Amino acid sequence: MTTVQETAAVRYGIWVFCPVLGAAAVWGLKLAAGWITTLEWFPFQGVFELITDIPEPWATTAAVALGAIAGGVLALMWAAEMMSVEVSHDRVTLRKDDKTFDFGRNEVESVFAEGKQLVLLSPSGAELARETSDLSKNRLAEAFRSQGYRWCDADPFANEFRMWVEHAPELPADVNALFTARRKAISKYENEEAAELAREIRKRGVYVKDQKKRQYYRCER
Structure with missing residues (x-):
């Protein structure tokens, strides 16, 4: 048996790299907060003014903790996308x-x-x-x-795919409804939801792929 998966450095390293990167990024933003409040054109001035009002060491502690938590969430999302x-x-x-x-x-x-x-x-x-x-x-x-x-070096059925449009007459109503829901998921960058909807569409004998946020499909022979 042959197993193909991400290297151990990637699989385990993300749980260190992402929290450290998140902590460093938010800490850097905290250091820049005072300067940002001098830029009248910069949005969210109230947030940065609030940051500058937090006394030390609480400001630094909170920045590092929040950044690490955000990095941990990123690592979790990254791990969910990995496949073996x-x-x-x-x-x-x-x-x-x-x-x-x-x-x-x-x-x-x-x-x-x-x-x-x-x-x-x-x-x-x-x-x-x-x-x-x-x-x-x-x-x-x-x-x-x-x-x-x-x-195969390429999809042998590539020429059979056509772009999906609203209420495609070739497709049943329930499949069109799934395509509509999937389009919304793609627009919101909900990748796992889009993948799950593609699996549901596949169960109905229709195969879907994406190109530049457009959905293409072919039907079971």
């Missing part, structure tokens, strides 16, 4: 956040990467999974090829 891929002759397993996607060897006919997305295709051309990660495309290709899977 386990490839064997018998199975392919994708793990992301608290979700596991498991497929038998006979279910997976071919695999490719499109941008940051790993896509698994069935023998009929159905998309089994389309998941985003920062994993190396070369490492993924090597892992699948070493276990005997067909790795």
Whole structure:
């Protein structure tokens, strides 16, 4: 079995790097608060004036604590986006956040990467999974090829995708409703919500991908 995942330095380092970076950033902003209050054009003057009124050492302590907490939240979001891929002759397993996607060897006919997305295709051309990660495309290709899977350099069904428009006549009403909800999630940068809605759309035999915040789809054959 071959496992592809982020390096240990990344998986564990984010829990140190992000809080330290957040603490440093907010502490720096606190140091600059006095200067910022002299810039009449700068927004949120009341906030920075309030910061300058907080006595030391409480101002520094609060700045560092808030920055570290914000950094911890960033690390949590980063960790949720990480994915590990386990490839064997018998199975392919994708793990992301608290979700596991498991497929038998006979279910997976071919695999490719499109941008940051790993896509698994069935023998009929159905998309089994389309998941985003920062994993190396070369490492993924090597892992699948070493276990005997067909790795494609591009999407063999790329020409079948068309741009989604409101109330697309080709699609059922419930699928159009999911596309509408997904468009709102994309506009609000709610990536996990958009991914979950894409999975719901996939269950209905429609496959979706994004290009410049536009949704494109193809239907199951």
